[in-house]
Amino acid sequence: MKVYLDGQLVEEADAKISVLDHGLLYGDGIFEGIRIYDSNIFRLDEHLERFEYSAKAILLKMPWTREEISEAVCATCRANGLKDGYIRLVATRGKGDLGLSPWLCPVPSLIVIADKIKLYPPEHYEKGLAIVTVPTRRMNPAALSPAIKSLNYLNNILAKIEAQQFGALEAIMLNDQGMVAECTGDNVFIVHKGKIYTPSAQQGALKGITRDTIFDIAADLGLPIAEHDLTRYDIWNADECFLTGTGAEVIPVVKLDGREIGSGQPGPIFKQVLEAFRIRVRQEGTRL
Numbered sequence: 001m002k003v004y005l006d007g008q009l010v011e012e013a014d015a016k017i018s019v020l021d022h023g024l025l026y027g028d029g030i031f032e033g034i035r036i037y038d039s040n041i042f043r044l045d046e047h048l049e050r051f052e053y054s055a056k057a058i059l060l061k062m063p064w065t066r067e068e069i070s071e072a073v074c075a076t077c078r079a080n081g082l083k084d085g086y087i088r089l090v091a092t093r094g095k096g097d098l099g100l101s102p103w104l105c106p107v108p109s110l111i112v113i114a115d116k117i118k119l120y121p122p123e124h125y126e127k128g129l130a131i132v133t134v135p136t137r138r139m140n141p142a143a144l145s146p147a148i149k150s151l152n153y154l155n156n157i158l159a160k161i162e163a164q165q166f167g168a169l170e171a172i173m174l175n176d177q178g179m180v181a182e183c184t185g186d187n188v189f190i191v192h193k194g195k196i197y198t199p200s201a202q203q204g205a206l207k208g209i210t211r212d213t214i215f216d217i218a219a220d221l222g223l224p225i226a227e228h229d230l231t232r233y234d235i236w237n238a239d240e241c242f243l244t245g246t247g248a249e250v251i252p253v254v255k256l257d258g259r260e261i262g263s264g265q266p267g268p269i270f271k272q273v274l275e276a277f278r279i280r281v282r283q284e285g286t287r288l
């Protein structure tokens with residue numbers, strides 16, 4: 001597999017960064033997870049915009065233009081003959097002396113990995129997931145904003161560990177106020193009495209690209225949709241629940257904390273949304 005590393009496409013075995021890279025030493029860096037469908041890089045521009053927002057939020061001055069990063073992503077997909085798969089775009093603060101200060105790192109690093117994606121098994125989309133609420137809370141935005149897609153994913157990983165200990169593939173994370181924020185790697189939606197709801201990003205969630213796509217799909221389908229604070233009670237008593245993310249796409253949830261949601265089966269609005277999503281991902285974006 002060819003990896004893009006600081007301007008060069010190298011074999012994965014030769015794609016090495018310094019042990020003094022602050023992305024490794026301190027998680028000082030940002031990333032994006034992007035999908036390519038049939039040679040269409042879905043919403044690449046939107047991902048690159050969020051990448052730039054994450055960089056600004058951590059004062060990481062990227063010396064590359066959006067076009068240069070876009071071309072690096074496309075070149076890496078082409079070099080691997082990747083028409084369908086997953087792209088991981090990473091910028092680290094770069095190599096520097098030991099010590100927290102970003103000013104120790106004069107040159108940031110840019111990495112692009114383009115590979116096949118391991119998908120959720122199809123039965124999870126047919127039957128739906130049974131998930132749990134975990135004790136680990138989503139980070140307080142005043143500590144480290146969940147809106148920054150940073151290399152600091154331990155908050156998510158600790159929640160993922162708890163989910164797996166409870167026998168679940170995903171977990172609801174609450175924020176400091178006990179409101180639903182999101183899952184470890186997905187945004188959360190419910191359907192109640194024909195209307196779709198999802199927490200606002202202010203509740204401590206990443207502004208998901210897939211989440212944004214659902215708003216556009218709902219508008220196209222004439223489905224009412226709104227941001228709304230959600231509690232676990234709202235999810236337990238919802239008619240439908242589904243998660244959205246670049247990895248999971250749109251995946252139904254039929255049980256939370258042992259409470260069956262709606263009929264206990266993936267609902268009709270989820271099915272409508274997923275069908276529209278699967279069409280849209282091949283239309284919108286940057287063609288290789």
Ligand SMILES: Cc1ncc(COP(=O)(O)O)c(CNc2cccc(C(=O)O)c2)c1O
Nearest residue numbers: 033184185186187206208209210245246247
């Ligand atoms: C914490 C968090 N919240 C929401 C999302 C969904 O955002 P997007 O709709 O922009 O992807 C994410 C992103 N989650 C994500 C991205 C890429 C891959 C995988 C995976 O499960 O392998 C997960 C995420 O990490």
